[in-house]
Amino acid sequence: MAPQGLGILAGGGELGALMRQRDWAATPLGDPSTWPQSLRSALSTCLNSRAVSAIYWGPEFYLLYNEAYRPFLGSRHPWALGRTMQEVWPTLWQSLTTAARQVHETGEGVVAEDQRLLMERDGGLDETFWTYSFAPIRDETGKVAGIFLTALSTTERNLAERRQAFRLSLDERLRDLAAPAPILAEMSRSLGLHLGVGEVAYADVEPDGAFATITQAWTDDGAPRSAALVQNGCHRLDDYGPALVAELRRGRIVAIPDVRQDPRTCAAETLAALDRISVAALLNVPLMKAGQMVAILAVHHATPRAWTRGEIALVGEVVARSWDAVERVRAEAALRVSEERLQLALGASGMVGLFDWHIPEDLLYPDERFARVFGVDAARAANGVPHAEFVQAMHPDDRLRVQAAIGRAVETGEPYDVEYRVLQPDGGSRWLHVRGRCLRNAAGEPMRFPGTAVDIHARKLAEERQALLSREVDHRAKNALAVVQAALRLTRAPDLPSYVKAITGRVAALARAQTMLANEAWAGADLRTMLAAEMDAFMIRGPEGAPRATLDGPAVALPAGAAQPLAIVAHELATNAMKHGALSTAAGRVTVRWTRDDEPLGTLRLRWAETGGPPILSEPARRGFGSRVLAGVVHGQLGGSLLLTWHETGLVCDISLPLARIAGIPASDLAM
Structure with a gap:
């Protein structure tokens, strides 16, 4: 039987049942019979929501949450129920308390988009990203008594985009390097800048396993540290903690956020050695060959620094990729020498x-x-x-x-x-x-x-393939630059920050379309996939759990020249809906439907319809920058037609595109 006062808490899954059975009288929140109606009503809404939801009650911010919130607590559940925000999320306390107190003091909600939060759970630190809102919960007197949290995790998208961008950038830099030293130097520099650390050093371990010689080192200020302190950059490994080195020799990555607090490095002699090279936090990755440690990648920072699991995994991956590149150039060099010797031998004989x-x-x-x-x-x-x-x-x-x-x-x-x-x-x-x-x-x-x-037939064919590839890369690069130039010309803004935000979104849309085209060998892009990619950030579920956006239409293969301009169109419509239209309210919806003539490259007719947003009383007196971008892309670039209709229920945008005509025009011409 539910405790007195919690009878209204129906549903909520296992968490709802747990709350109804809990002895709340033994918690700071007290017996549920004393809870105000505002708390019980808000808790009922929270428990029955499919979105990640929670309540922070009172000035101490006592935590109550639903099933969707529970996975992010890890092993802290169910201990976290009824605990304060500071107890449950000590690493997030400083990040969240300002916004939470602002809600209490002003009575106004707070919204954050893609906020980076470091979450400590299950023995590790995770870098996470969230789009969330803090809404005030008022008691019977009208005073703000609590906060209602609704959140959407954007961690996977943010980390995936950042990792992919870093990998592509690093691969591009390593691709043309033909010797181990430049590869290791570039790897150290790129990793150091990406992580924002003080030093990245690469050391070859001597055959005896007792010493390591630094062969490459990057520092944030350009001043040599580890490599300069000993003759020829050679270090006795056990000076930096025998227990730490023992783990490295077993092939384990070692991440220490504060060397003074870790038992592997807190001995006086070890701290003295680390102080000499200005190391307060370290992340060491061993490189193993045939069970033996042959090299170490050392990431150092001069002040204590938390290492996230994502960073640890990334450093390990970068070391492996860089070593593969080193092995490749060494193999290529050995092959060149072998081929030269073979040719000399064959010529002589x-x-x-x-x-x-x-x-x-x-x-x-x-x-x-x-x-x-x-x-x-x-x-x-x-x-x-x-x-x-x-x-x-x-x-x-x-x-x-x-x-x-x-x-x-x-x-x-x-x-x-x-x-x-x-x-x-x-x-x-x-x-x-x-x-x-x-x-x-x-x-x-x-x-x-x-x-x-x-x-020399094989060599000649390879040269021809290389020449063809070079021409193709040159062609694709010119096309991409032309499209970016068009986006720059079409973008207008009242000030520099607005311009930067607008052009960043448009270039990101172009990049996503570029990736889809590359995955399809530039044969074209699927319309639904392109729209889903552009709408991903706006596919937030509503209060009833229904998607905020619906895509409906047959499979359509867009010509390569239409994919990037149409991605810009979808980006502009979605951004406008989030700022001013249907997606700016909780009840708003967007429906995108399209049809195509029977021919594979017939006319594409697409309708974007918004409902449930702020009522539209009349057509805007003047067209904004987004409208000009839409017209410039649809009319000017793609040769199609565009009709914007402002109904009271929301904006309707009808677009008609001649796919057959677009398919016959080079992408670079469309971009101009």
């Missing part, structure tokens, strides 16, 4: 395809492999084959160039060194690199022309 042209008889004597490349039977090759037959087997585009090189070699005696293609029976061709020299008799007359041939 004459085992790469040989020929001997007897000039007076005009007969060429090839070895078996050289003859096979030119389609000459081995039996005929032994008796000599007319030189003209080999010339005729060359690719027509190369023939005159090769004959000119042969003529110069015979006439002047200069070395013969030429690359050309040989026609093959399957209709293709094969690249050869041929070298030779004309030999003369005592009278100076040309007599013989021996030489060697190397098959």
Whole structure:
């Protein structure tokens, strides 16, 4: 039976049942029969909400919460029920108390978007992001007695975007580096700047496992620290804590937020060694090969610093990726040396395809492999084959160039060194690199022309692929820049902060469309996927648990040239709805429906309809910046039609786009 005063708390799942069974009289909140009606009503709403919801009651901010809130407490549940905010979230207390007190003092709600909060739970620290609102709960006298929290976790999206941006940036910087030292230097610099730490140092562990030599170090002020304190940057590992080093030798990542408080580093001699290199917090990642520690990546900070689980995982990943890059360039260097030695050996031994042209008889004597490349039977090759037959087997585009090189070699005696293609029976061709020299008799007359041939077909194909890739990358980069230029030209704002916020949102929309196009090899983008990506930040569920936005329409493959401009359109409409339209209120909804003609690239008709927002009494007297952007993109770039209708129930936007026409125009032209 529910305690007196909690009979109204129906539902709420397991948490509701737990609250009804709890002995509240033994808590600071007291017997439920003494609770004000405002608290009981708010608690009933909280328990039956599907959104992450909680109540902070009284000036002490006693916590009550629902099922959706419970997972974020970890092992603190059910202990947290009825505890103060400061007890439950000691690391968040300073971040949240200002906003909470503001609600109590002013009686006005507070809304935060994508706020970064460090949450300590289950023995670790997590970096989280939240969009939340604090709404006042008034008692029977009208005084603010508590706070109603509604929250949406945006952690996964924020961390994923940030990690992906960092990975892409680091991969881009490492891609063109061809030696281990620059790779490790760039890895240290990028990681240090991303984490905002004082030092990142890479050290090779000596074979005896007792010493490590720093080979690369980055510091936030450019002043050498760890590497400069000892000769040649060599450190005795156990000086920095035998227990710490023992964990590293077992392949474990060690993260210490405060070396003075950790038993592995708090010994006086260890602290003295760490003080010499200005280390108050550290994050060390060992690199293991065949069970042995061969290197250490050390992240240092001069003041105590909490390390989140996400940061620890990222550092470990970066070390692995950087080492893979180091291994790659080392393997490539070894391969180059091996290939050079092989070519020298083959050239010296004459085992790469040989020929001997007897000039007076005009007969060429090839070895078996050289003859096979030119389609000459081995039996005929032994008796000599007319030189003209080999010339005729060359690719027509190369023939005159090769004959000119042969003529110069015979006439002047200069070395013969030429690359050309040989026609093959399957209709293709094969690249050869041929070298030779004309030999003369005592009278100076040309007599013989021996030489060697190397098959370079694979290299030539690789060069062609590389050239094609370079042209494609250049083309895509120009297209992307052109689209960004268009966004810059279309954006207007009354001041610099507004301009920065507007253009940042639009460029982010372009980036998301760019990613979708890249994933589809630039063949196009799915309309629903694109719209869902742009609406993701606005897909907040309403009080009844229904989605705030609905997407309805058939599968439509957008041409590559339409994806980024249309992403800008969706971004502008969603942003306007959040600021002024349906998504600015709890009851507001957005419905996006579209149809397409029967043809695969027919006319796309899309309707954006808002309901439940602030009533619209009349059409706006003047068009805002967003309206001009919509018109510029739909009319100017995509050649479509746009109709904005302001109903009392909300904005309706009708868009018609000629997909067939757009598909025939390069993306760069559409962007201009």
